Amino acid sequence: MKRLVIIGPGNIAKFHIQALKYFNFEIVGCISRDGSNSSHEFMSNYGKNKSEYFSDFNYMLHNTNEWDAVLISCPTINQFEYIDKLSKFQKPILVEKPVSLSIDKLVKYKNNSNIMVAFNRRYYESVKEFKTFVNLSKNIFINVNIPESSKSINEKSPSNFLPISIYENSIHIFDLINYLFDNVSWSNIISSNNSKLEFLSAHGLCKSGSPIVINLMLDSPENFSISANVGNKKVQLKPIEMYRLYEGFQIDEPSDQVPIRRYSPRVIDESYSESIMNCKPGFYNQAKTFSELCDGKKDITFPNINDAAKAIESINSISKLIKEI
Known part of the structure; x- marks a missing residue:
């Protein structure tokens, strides 16, 4: 015991x-x-x-x-x-x-x-599959969406620009970025041009040299997601519990219901992180x-604690770039 x-x-x-x-x-x-x-x-x-x-x-x-x-x-x-x-x-x-x-x-x-x-979230099966794919790939492009709530934007935060929820909730995503892609160096951002932050797009490079973009969209009707494009393939966690692998396109011809031709990514593998023992x-x-x-x-x-420090440091780096605009 x-x-x-x-x-x-x-x-x-x-x-x-x-x-x-x-x-x-x-x-x-x-x-x-x-x-x-x-x-x-x-x-x-x-x-x-x-x-x-x-x-x-x-x-x-x-x-x-x-x-x-x-x-x-x-x-x-x-x-x-x-x-x-x-x-x-x-x-x-x-x-x-x-x-x-x-x-x-x-x-x-x-x-x-x-x-x-x-x-x-490191223990999700979806994250495990995503990491396996990324580790076997080169020349990838990474895109991350963080639709955080703006409700806590006026609460005390280490940043004068980012809501406290980025540090206490979205830190999961920043930890996954470090876990999946190793150290990321953030170089520049684009953000809403007003005193109240509504969105930002941060750009950086992973240790491998792969480019990465984070889109922070406060109150957006989106899921948290991480995706990686490699040639004609794309892996995606959206939401983080769900893993999908796409390859090429599926063409849907015009029909009476939808009178236009549509090109949809073809799903070739899909899984999700199931509950184990009802946990x-x-x-x-x-x-x-x-x-x-x-x-x-x-x-x-x-x-460990060092991983928590790295995640906080990543958030602080983006906050610093906002300040420099």
Whole structure:
């Protein structure tokens, strides 16, 4: 049994626990902010009363023999504080993204091998297939669409131009860009010419020399998507859970219903990331990897603090280009 402490028993924690339960994790501690009753409400859903777990962080710090691993799923503003206090124990930590919005804070722990960041989309089968195709291809052109919400644009953000949701939600996409295409150098952008950002198009080069374009369209009726064109083939994640491989065109001749000739990309392969054991996509395999980390398994790869720092750095690079316009 792996004795787990949850810090931040919110909705996302429920998805983690649903997956972690398949790998012999037992909740022995559940900690929420001072004055909150959420830890007790959360644990009651798992049939545990207050005598069966601890809920005090100071108790946790002074009784490290009573727990083996930690899930940190509290709001971003508090995540790094817990990392800072727990890292010295060198026990496995699974922390929700983005961990911190500060590069300076993140780089402090970029080499810690016991901290795993919950970029669960890396574990999608669709992403795995996409990465396999890209790794076997040369001279690719990459296009990314991010239709983020503008609702948080006035909330406190590291950027004066980008909404906080880019850092806390769309960071998944920036992590996938780094994961799929290695380091990207952003060179220039085109954006809406007014005080309120509505759209931007950022252009860059991957480490391989392949060009990449990100289209950020606030409130657009679009799906998040990543695509790569290679000759007469195109691979696409749209939404990220869905993988499609296109080759050539299918010609639809005029008909009574549609009196024009249409050229549609021909789908030759298609798959999607299914739920495993009724878990949210990506969470089961993410939990499996975290379990292996807890078991001390060697030679496993997982998203870490350095990956979170790289994703934040990519967003900051684009924000800097906006400022220079």
